Amino acid sequence: MTDPLRRYSDTLAALTRDGLLRVLPGTSTPPDLLDFSGNDYLGLARRPELVEAAAEAGSRFGAGATGSRLLSGNTSLHEAIEARIARDKGAEAALVFSSGYQANAACIAALLDKTVLGAEPLVFADRLNHASMHLGCALAGARQTRYRHLDLENLQALLEQYKDEPKPKVILSETVFGMDGDQIDVARLQALALRFGALLYLDEAHATGVFGPNGFGLAETIELAPTTVVMGTFSKALGVSGGYVACSTLVRDFLINKAGGFIFSTAPSPLVLGAALCAWELLPGLTAERAGLLARAERLRQTMRTMGLDTGASTTQIVPVILGDPVRTTAARDKLAALGIRVSAVRPPTVPQGSSRLRLGLSAAHTDADLERLVQSLGEVVRSL
Numbered sequence: 406m407t408d409p410l411r412r413y414s415d416t417l418a419a420l421t422r423d424g425l426l427r428v429l430p431g432t433s434t435p436p437d438l439l440d441f442s443g444n445d446y447l448g449l450a451r452r453p454e455l456v457e458a459a460a461e462a463g464s465r466f467g468a469g470a471t472g473s474r475l476l477s478g479n480t481s482l483h484e485a486i487e488a489r490i491a492r493d494k495g496a497e498a499a500l501v502f503s504s505g506y507q508a509n510a511a512c513i514a515a516l517l518d519k520t521v522l523g524a525e526p527l528v529f530a531d532r533l534n535h536a537s538m539h540l541g542c543a544l545a546g547a548r549q550t551r552y553r554h555l556d557l558e559n560l561q562a563l564l565e566q567y568k569d570e571p572k573p574k575v576i577l578s579e580t581v582f583g584m585d586g587d588q589i590d591v592a593r594l595q596a597l598a599l600r601f602g603a604l605l606y607l608d609e610a611h612a613t614g615v616f617g618p619n620g621f622g623l624a625e626t627i628e629l630a631p632t633t634v635v636m637g638t639f640s641k642a643l644g645v646s647g648g649y650v651a652c653s654t655l656v657r658d659f660l661i662n663k664a665g666g667f668i669f670s671t672a673p674s675p676l677v678l679g680a681a682l683c684a685w686e687l688l689p690g691l692t693a694e695r696a697g698l699l700a701r702a703e704r705l706r707q708t709m710r711t712m713g714l715d716t717g718a719s720t721t722q723i724v725p726v727i728l729g730d731p732v733r734t735t736a737a738r739d740k741l742a743a744l745g746i747r748v749s750a751v752r753p754p755t756v757p758q759g760s761s762r763l764r765l766g767l768s769a770a771h772t773d774a775d776l777e778r779l780v781q782s783l784g785e786v787v788r789s790l
């Protein structure tokens with residue numbers, strides 16, 4: 406008789422052999438731990454106002470939403486946060502989801518649905534887009550034409566090549582890339598999408614809170630076209646969890662009718678949305694924190710370059726230290742942990758083969774002294790590898 410678990414254990418053995426096994430980090434937090442492994446870019450996750458707002462929303466609306474938005478789960482809190490996001494993003498409407506992953510999977514799958522579009526769409530995607538965007542495409546059975554990372558010349562050439570194809574065209578891109586910390590020129594990208602009649606879907610997971618004059622994301626710097634859909638999360642700079650899309654009223658109505666991950670899932674908890682709305686309302690007042698965060702990231706990159714470290718094309722609060730080999734990368738992470746510094750080791754398939762890296766997520770809560778300690782320890786660790 407075959408063992409129904411054998412293939413799973415073989416897979417784990419192969420991952421272990423290749424230095425790619427994922428294990429959960431320990432939960433103990435040494436008192437002097439310096440944490441660069443998170444996405445709490447503005448240091449909001451532990452702000453008392455957010456915790457109080459969650460409790461207040463809970464006492465008004467309950468701990469859980471009790472059902473899908475279309476059944477029992479729609480509250481004035483859900484509608485209030487959506488109205489606020491739509492206004493601040495310069496969109497007609499918005500829709501919230503329990504996670505960013507769910508938002509991408511649900512919305513992209515619905516927007517690419519070939520029974521709706523009448524044909525399989527031509528999907529042009531940055532080759533380093535997040536896994537949740539790939540999932541949306543896979544759910545729709547839509548093949549992706551991947552263009553070179555951030556390369557709008559390459560994208561334009563592909564759009565030219567397919568311009569006479571009558572199929573609907575869709576472009577998918579993050580705005581700030583989560584593993585590389587580089588960013589797309591949103592104005593140029595939207596102009597290209599408009600020129601070629603393509604729907605544009607932007608993922609602002611890592612830009613929300615950090616970029617834009619008021620912290621509402623890179624798309625805040627452009628006038629959103631009705632054919633642009635902007636997704637974002639509450640889980641990174643806002644310090645909470647959940648996702649949203651800002652879009653036209655038409656697209657919102659369509660998603661409410663066709664996005665399975667919206668229709669067949671319990672509405673986000675009022676506890677979470679209470680905290681998320683509180684964090685969102687704080688964003689315009691955090692200009693100094695954003696400027697300090699980005700300036701410190703720039704100084705860190707300069708110092709690391711003088712140390713001969715490869716920080717890729719990062720221009721944001723996310724700074725990779727590209728070491729290449731997965732085993733060296735996990736060894737570096739573990740040695741830093743022994744020195745009281747927590748960073749993430751990111752390996753394939755999350756990043757391309759040969760580009761394993763330490764990922765440093767900076768926060769406005771870090772101090773100059775924290776960064777000095779990081780640089781010094783990193784220098785020691787890399788020399789010892």
Ligand SMILES: Cc1ncc(COP(=O)(O)O)c(C=O)c1O
Pocket residue numbers: 504505506507509535537579583608610611638639640646647648
């Ligand atoms: C670019 C990008 N999009 C979407 C997500 C998913 O967001 P969430 O963590 O809120 O599910 C992530 C999270 O890692 C991300 O980096």
